[in-house]
């Protein structure tokens with residue numbers, strides 16, 4: 001039998017709680033000895049994925065292998081993994097030694113062995129001579145070290161870490177990050193680490209898995225993910241970015257902000273709508289406007305410790321974020337330059353809303369959990385299933401959710417330089433996307449309205 005190079009293999013794994021799909025068709029392979037981080041916003045399914053690996057939850061569909069063995073239904077204590085939780089989960093009545101020795105005692109390991117292994121684990125986490133201390137008398141950082149020692153004392157093949165540093169203050173978190181990296185190196189085992197902190201993920205990982213709404217968006221090295229985000233969600237989530245609507249004119253030529261720019265990307269086709277991402281540190285700001293690619297006026301300038309962060313308004317109504325060591329006063333007219341290799345072109349996930357509906361009568365369609373008025377649709381009959389297209393700019397949002405044909409909640413906001421691109425989740429759990437100049441906040445409850453003439457209805461293929 002050919003042994004896989006991967007210590008962990010998830011194949012088409014899904015997980016639902018009731019009718020709520022929390023993980024949707026996740027496939028992932030983790031190499032032996034890798035430091036892999038699962039990164040994503042709150043609620044995207046990171047912890048659920050880790051719990052499936054640990055065996056605390058069972059997958060609804062798909063297969064999980066660890067060390068070549070199928071463990072999809074194997075209970076936690078029979079898997080070669082240990083978990084470190086965000087809130088330590090130490091036994092408060094036990095001292096440090098007994099906390100770490102607990103699992104070994106349960107397994108009936110001989111006393112002398114236990115002592116040697118606990119001491120070694122304590123040394124690994126920099127806590128030699130702490131074995132008799134009460135865990136309550138330790139700082140947060142020390143408690144987390146004990147929790148890690150308790151996990152590694154079992155010599156797992158895989159250490160699962162669920163936001164282990166989230167409860168620590170910034171300074172302690174930075175120190176512990178370095179120690180974790182060192183521990184990973186000296187232990188030589190696989191770490192699967194969950195965090196919502198992109199900087200932490202970039203610092204620690206060999207590989208980052210970016211997740212959103214139960215799906216993997218991108219898998220890659222920190223450099224890949226930062227420099228070549230595969231879509232606007234990843235670009236927005238990892239670091240600061242300018243994300244703009246654009247059109248790929250042809251290979252190596254892209255149009256945005258009303259101008260054409262040379263770029264290095266090919267293979268998108270001609271006249272294809274795309275997104276471009278430009279990192280703020282890749283926009284060069286200069287005083288001579290005549291030699292610039294585009295111009296603007298500095299609206300704000302804030303010192304950020306190492307660089308200045310400036311927002312520049314262009315005459316066409318775009319806002320560009322720039323990070324530069326030089327400072328330009330608010331109100332200064334400036335020029336800007338971007339190198340072709342710093343313009344990253346990404347495929348758009350969608351160019352309009354494509355929804356499914358059912359015709360109620362000639363001028364009404366039922367979709368998104370409500371009945372919307374439409375202009376008379378040709379060739380479709382009442383009761384027929386139809387495809388409905390709506391442009392992002394034609395979805396109107398109202399403050400009061402009862403004012404809309406249906407209600408929804410804002411789940412994700414992406415700023416596109418001159419407008420916001422919002423993901424709104426309806427009460428039925430369907431996403432609709434809206435472009436707007438209005439300022440909304442995450443989790444705002446809104447009403448959704450669409451003018452009858454903005455619905456494009458066609459027969460289902």
Ligand code: ATP
Nearest residue numbers: 017020022040041042043044045046047048049196
């Ligand atoms: P966070 O960073 O906030 O912990 P996360 O990305 O780890 O978020 P999960 O904890 O995996 O997200 O949760 C994903 C979704 O699944 C959430 O909407 C959560 O409410 C839901 N969920 C998790 N566990 C259960 C459960 N036992 N029953 C019902 N829903 C659950």
